[in-house]
Amino acid sequence: MGEELRIPEDLARVAQERGFPLDLVRRALALGFSPSLVAAQIRAGAQPEQVAAYLEEQERVRAGGEVHIPPEVQQLARQRRWPRELIERAVRAGISMDQVKGFLESGLRADQMERVVILRERARERGGPPVTLEWMNVKTEWGIRVKPGKKGLTLGSLNVGSYGDIPDYWPRQTEMPRGAAPNPLSPSMGYSIYEKAELWADHAADLYEEAIQRQWKPATHIPWDDIPPLPEPLEQALCQLCTYMCQNAMVISDTIGKWLKEMSYGYHEVKVYMATAGFDYARHLDVFRKRAYLNGVGMGRQSPGYYLRPIKDARRWTEASTMMFIFNTSFLMHLCQVGYYTARSEGDALIFSLTMQDLARQTAYGVEHLRYFLLRKPECRLEVDGYLQKIEAFFAYEDDKDSTLQEALVVLLGGGLGQEELKRGWQLLHRFRRRWIADYLWRLEAAGMPERRQHLFFYLRQWLPQPHEATATPGGMS
Amino acid sequence: MCNAVPHLGWSPLDKVASMYKMKEKPQVKRLLRRTSMDKDILYKLTHDEDLPPLRLDWLRPEDRARIEATRLRPTRKGLTIEQVEALTETVDVSDDYSARPKGAERHPAAARHSWYYPVRHETWADNVRLLYEEAVQRQWSSATDIPWHTLRPLPDDIERAWCQFATFLTEVEFIAGDAPGQWLERINPEWYEVKLFLLTQIMDEARHLDVFRKRALANGGGLLQESTGAGLRIILECQDFSEFSAIMHVFAEALVQTLFRSGEALAYSEAEKTIFRLCAQDESRHIAFGVMHLKHILETQPWRREEIHYYLDKIEGPLSLDIQSGHSAASPVFDEAIMVLAGGGRKNIDKGFDWLMQLRRRQVHEYVHRLEVAGLPERRYRLSPALRAFLET
Numbered sequence: 001m002g003e004e005l006r007i008p009e010d011l012a013r014v015a016q017e018r019g020f021p022l023d024l025v026r027r028a029l030a031l032g033f034s035p036s037l038v039a040a041q042i043r044a045g046a047q048p049e050q051v052a053a054y055l056e057e058q059e060r061v062r063a064g065g066e067v068h069i070p071p072e073v074q075q076l077a078r079q080r081r082w083p084r085e086l087i088e089r090a091v092r093a094g095i096s097m098d099q100v101k102g103f104l105e106s107g108l109r110a111d112q113m114e115r116v117v118i119l120r121e122r123a124r125e126r127g128g129p130p131v132t133l134e135w136m137n138v139k140t141e142w143g144i145r146v147k148p149g150k151k152g153l154t155l156g157s158l159n160v161g162s163y164g165d166i167p168d169y170w171p172r173q174t175e176m177p178r179g180a181a182p183n184p185l186s187p188s189m190g191y192s193i194y195e196k197a198e199l200w201a202d203h204a205a206d207l208y209e210e211a212i213q214r215q216w217k218p219a220t221h222i223p224w225d226d227i228p229p230l231p232e233p234l235e236q237a238l239c240q241l242c243t244y245m246c247q248n249a250m251v252i253s254d255t256i257g258k259w260l261k262e263m264s265y266g267y268h269e270v271k272v273y274m275a276t277a278g279f280d281y282a283r284h285l286d287v288f289r290k291r292a293y294l295n296g297v298g299m300g301r302q303s304p305g306y307y308l309r310p311i312k313d314a315r316r317w318t319e320a321s322t323m324m325f326i327f328n329t330s331f332l333m334h335l336c337q338v339g340y341y342t343a344r345s346e347g348d349a350l351i352f353s354l355t356m357q358d359l360a361r362q363t364a365y366g367v368e369h370l371r372y373f374l375l376r377k378p379e380c381r382l383e384v385d386g387y388l389q390k391i392e393a394f395f396a397y398e399d400d401k402d403s404t405l406q407e408a409l410v411v412l413l414g415g416g417l418g419q420e421e422l423k424r425g426w427q428l429l430h431r432f433r434r435r436w437i438a439d440y441l442w443r444l445e446a447a448g449m450p451e452r453r454q455h456l457f458f459y460l461r462q463w464l465p466q467p468h469e470a471t472a473t474p475g476g477m478s
Numbered sequence: 479m480c481n482a483v484p485h486l487g488w489s490p491l492d493k494v495a496s497m498y499k500m501k502e503k504p505q506v507k508r509l510l511r512r513t514s515m516d517k518d519i520l521y522k523l524t525h526d527e528d529l530p531p532l533r534l535d536w537l538r539p540e541d542r543a544r545i546e547a548t549r550l551r552p553t554r555k556g557l558t559i560e561q562v563e564a565l566t567e568t569v570d571v572s573d574d575y576s577a578r579p580k581g582a583e584r585h586p587a588a589a590r591h592s593w594y595y596p597v598r599h600e601t602w603a604d605n606v607r608l609l610y611e612e613a614v615q616r617q618w619s620s621a622t623d624i625p626w627h628t629l630r631p632l633p634d635d636i637e638r639a640w641c642q643f644a645t646f647l648t649e650v651e652f653i654a655g656d657a658p659g660q661w662l663e664r665i666n667p668e669w670y671e672v673k674l675f676l677l678t679q680i681m682d683e684a685r686h687l688d689v690f691r692k693r694a695l696a697n698g699g700g701l702l703q704e705s706t707g708a709g710l711r712i713i714l715e716c717q718d719f720s721e722f723s724a725i726m727h728v729f730a731e732a733l734v735q736t737l738f739r740s741g742e743a744l745a746y747s748e749a750e751k752t753i754f755r756l757c758a759q760d761e762s763r764h765i766a767f768g769v770m771h772l773k774h775i776l777e778t779q780p781w782r783r784e785e786i787h788y789y790l791d792k793i794e795g796p797l798s799l800d801i802q803s804g805h806s807a808a809s810p811v812f813d814e815a816i817m818v819l820a821g822g823g824r825k826n827i828d829k830g831f832d833w834l835m836q837l838r839r840r841q842v843h844e845y846v847h848r849l850e851v852a853g854l855p856e857r858r859y860r861l862s863p864a865l866r867a868f869l870e871t
Contacts, residue, residue, distance in 0.1 A: 010829065036832040106859035106866065116863040133824060135703035135811045136638045144695045152621030155688055158695045175649045177691060180701040187711055212619045219556030219611055229545050236541050246579040250667055251591065253677055257659030260680070261714065268652070268687060275655055275684035282677035283614065285670065286559065289579070293562045296548030299582035301536045305589045308577060312591060402585070404536045423529045
C-alpha cells in the first residue's frame with residue numbers, strides 16, 4: 001500500500017462517523033479518487049456494498065479487463081449513436097454503468113457525454129481541485145479601509161485612492177468595476193456611454209444614498225383611512241390629476257430603464273442612482289393609482305401622450321435627462337404643488353409632499369448633470385437649447401390640444417363647477433404656472449443656461465415671470 | 479398645514495396690465511425689450527385670465543354613485559395593489575400601444591409609445607402584485623443596515639478571497655439591473671404590475687452592486703480580478719421576456735440565491751452574514767417571479783415547452799462547469815475565492831473544494847426543484863451534462 005494511501009484525517013473521521021469501512025476508502029484512493037470526492041460520497045450516504053461492487057468493477061477494468069456493457073445499454077447507445085469506445089472510456093474514467101445508462105436515457109448526445117468523461121478524467125489526473133490563485137497577486141490598490149461616517153458607510157465615501165479616480169473616458173466595455181484588474185477574456189457588454197461628461201453629476205452617489213434613506217411605502221406610510229372622498233366634482237378632478245401622474249411616471253420609468261444598459265460600469269454611481277429614480281416613479285405610479293381608486297372613482301382619461309414622446313425618443317442621455325429631470329420634474333412639481341395646495345386631508349397632502357421630495361432629488365441630478373455637461377462641452381449649448389425648445393413645443397402642443405388636465409386643475413383649484421369657482425380656479429392655475437416657469441428657468445440658470453429665458457417657447461411665455469420675480473423666488477414653491 | 483394657502487405673492491399680471499397701459503413710456507419700452515415680450519404676447523398676458531370655454535367632458539356622472547358605493551380600507555398590510563385591482567378587470571389581450579394607464583379612458587388620438595406585448599401571459603406572473611408590495615416593504619440600506627463595525631482584520635489570504643468574491647459580485651449583480659430595464663418599455667401598461675416589480679428588482683440589484691463594493695473596500699483590502707463574464711452576456715442578449723426571465727430569474731439568480739443562503743460558511747463577521755441574509759431575501763423575490771412566470775407560460779402557452787428548454791440549454795452550457803478549467807466558465811476566480819473562504823484559508827483549499835461541490839449539488843438540486851414547481855419536471859433528465867453530474871451524486 002505505501003505512503004500515498006494514507007487516509008487523510010478528515011476523511012478518516014467522516015468514514016468513522018458514518019461507519020464506512022476504511023478498507024473501501026483505501027481502495028477508492030488507490031484508484032485515484034480524490035479524498036474530497038470520497039468524503040462527499042460517504043456524506044451523501046453511499047452504501048458500502050454498492051461501493052464495494054463499484055470498486056471491484058473499476059479495479060477489474062483498469063487492470064485491463066473488458067468492459068461489460070449490458071444489452072439494454074448497448075441498444076440505447078445504438079439509438080443515441082454513441083460509439084462503444086465512449087462507454088468504455090466513461091467506465092474507465094470512473095463513471096458507473098448505471099450512470100452511463102442514465103445519461104443515455106436522458107438523451108445526451110455523444111459529444112456531450114464526451115465532455116462529461118473529459119471532466120472526470122481531468123479531475124482524476126489532478127487529484128484535487130485545479131486552482132491557480134493568480135487573482136491573489138493582481139496589481140490593484142490594496143489596504144483600503146473605509147469607515148462608516150454619521151450617515152453610515154456611503155457609496156461616495158468609497159471613492160478613495162485609485163478607487164476615487166473617475167476618468168473622463170472609461171475605456172472598458174465590460175462590467176469591470178472601477179478599480180479592479182481587467183480580464184482580457186471579458187466580452188463587451190454593448191454599452192454606449194463611455195464619456196463622463198455624458199452622464200456624470202458630482203453628487204450622484206450622495207443622491208443615491210439619500211434616495212435609499214428616504215424611501216417611503218405607499219401601502220403603509222399614507223394614512224389611507226383618513227382620506228375621505230372630496231366633494232364632487234373635486235374627487236373626480238383629483239383622480240384625473242392622479243391619472244396624469246400615473247401615466248407620466250410610467251413613461252419616465254420606462255425611459256430610465258431603457259438607458260440603464262447604455263451606461264458603462266465606470267460610472268456606477270449614476271447607474272445606481274438611476275435605479276433609485278426608477279423606483280421612485282414606481283412608487284408614484286403605485287400611490288397615485290391607489291389614491292384614484294381609494295374612493296371608488298378610479299382612473300380618469302388618459303393624456304394623449306404627445307408631450308412625453310420626445311422624452312422617450314431622445315437619442316442622447318443628456319437630452320433625455322434634461323427633458324425628464326429639468327422640464328418634466330419642474331412640471332410635475334407644479335402639479336404636486338396644486339395637489340398639495342388643494343389637499344383637504346393630511347393623507348392627500350402627504351402623498352404630494354412625498355412625491356415632491358423625490359422629484360427634488362431628480363431635479364438635483366438633472367441640473368447638476370447639465371451643468372457638468374455644459375462646462376465640458378460648451379460647444380453643445382445650442383444643441384441642448386434645441387432639446388429644450390422641442391420639449392417646450394411638445395408640451396404646448398399637448399396643452400393646447402387636450403385640455404383635460406388643465407380643466408381638472410381648474411376645478412380642483414376653484415373648488416367646484418360654478419362660474420365664479422371656475423374663474424377663480426383659472427386664475428389660480430395661471431399663478432401656479434407662473435411659479436412653475438419661474439422655477440424651470442431658475443433651474444436652467446443654475447445649470448448654466450440663463451439665456452433660455454430669452455428663448456422660451458412662445459406658448460410658455462404667457463407665464464413668464466418678470467425678471468425680479470424670477471430671482472426673488474428661486475425655489476419656486478414656498 | 480394642508481389647507482394653508484401658500485404665499486403666492488403679488489400677481490405680476492397686474493403689473494403687466496398696468497405696464498400695458500403705459501407702454502409708450504420710455505422706461506416701460508426698455509423693460510419690454512429686456513424681457514423679449516412683443517405686443518402680441520403682452521396683449522395675451524393681459525387678457526388670458528378670462529375664463530376660456532371649458533368642456534369638462536372628462537367628468538363622468540356615474541362616478542358619483544361609485545364614490546358613495548366604494549371605499550377601500552387598508553388591511554394590516556396597508557392599502558395593497560391587490561385590493562385596488564380587485565375593483566378592476568384584468569384583460570388578457572390589449573391592442574393599445576399608447577401609454578394609457580390600466581383602466582383609464584382611452585383618448586381617441588393618443589400617440590403610440592412603444593410596441594408592447596399584446597398578450598398578458600407573455601409577461602405575467604400570478605404573484606407579481608404580492609412581490610411588488612413585499613419588495614417595497616423590505617427595502618434596506620447598505621449604508622446603515624449592515625453592522626460594518628463588526629468587520630475584523632482577517633488573514634491576508636482570507637481577506638483577498640473575500641475581496642475577490644466581492645469583486646465578482648459587484649461586477650455581475652447589476653447585469654440583473656440592466657437586463658430588466660430593457661424590458662420595461664415592452665410591457666403593456668395594462669399589466670403595469672410587472673413593470674413595478676421589475677423596477678423593484680433594479681433597485682435591489684443596485685444595492686447588491688453597492689454592498690459588495692463596500693465590503694471589498696471596508697476591511698483593509700480592495701477590488702481584485704475582473705471575471706471572464708462571458709456567460710452573463712446571454713442575459714442581455716435575450717430577445718423575449720420569457721427567455722430573459724427563465725435565464726435570469728430561474729437559472730442565474732437561483733444559483734446566486736443558493737450561494738447567499740449557504741453563506742454562513744463564507745462569512746467571517748456579522749456584517750457579512752447580514753449581507754448574505756438581506757441579499758438572499760431580495761433574490762428570493764426575483765426567483766419567485768421567474769418561477770411563477772414560467773409556470774404561467776407553460777399553463778397558458780403549452781406549445782412553448784421546447785422553446786423554454788432551448789433557453790435553458792443555452793444558459794446551462796456557459797454557466798456550468800467548463801471543459802477547459804473545471805470551474806464555472808463565468809467565474810473561475812469566483813470559485814477559487816469560495817474555496818479559500820470555505821476552507822478557512824489557502825492551505826485548506828481541499829476542504830473548500832468539498833464545500834464548493836456541496837454547494838453545486840445544492841444549487842443544481844434546488845434549480846431542478848424549482849423547475850418542477852414551474853411545471854418542467856422533465857428538465858431533470860435534460861440537464862447539461864456537467865450539471866447533471868451534480869444531480870447524480
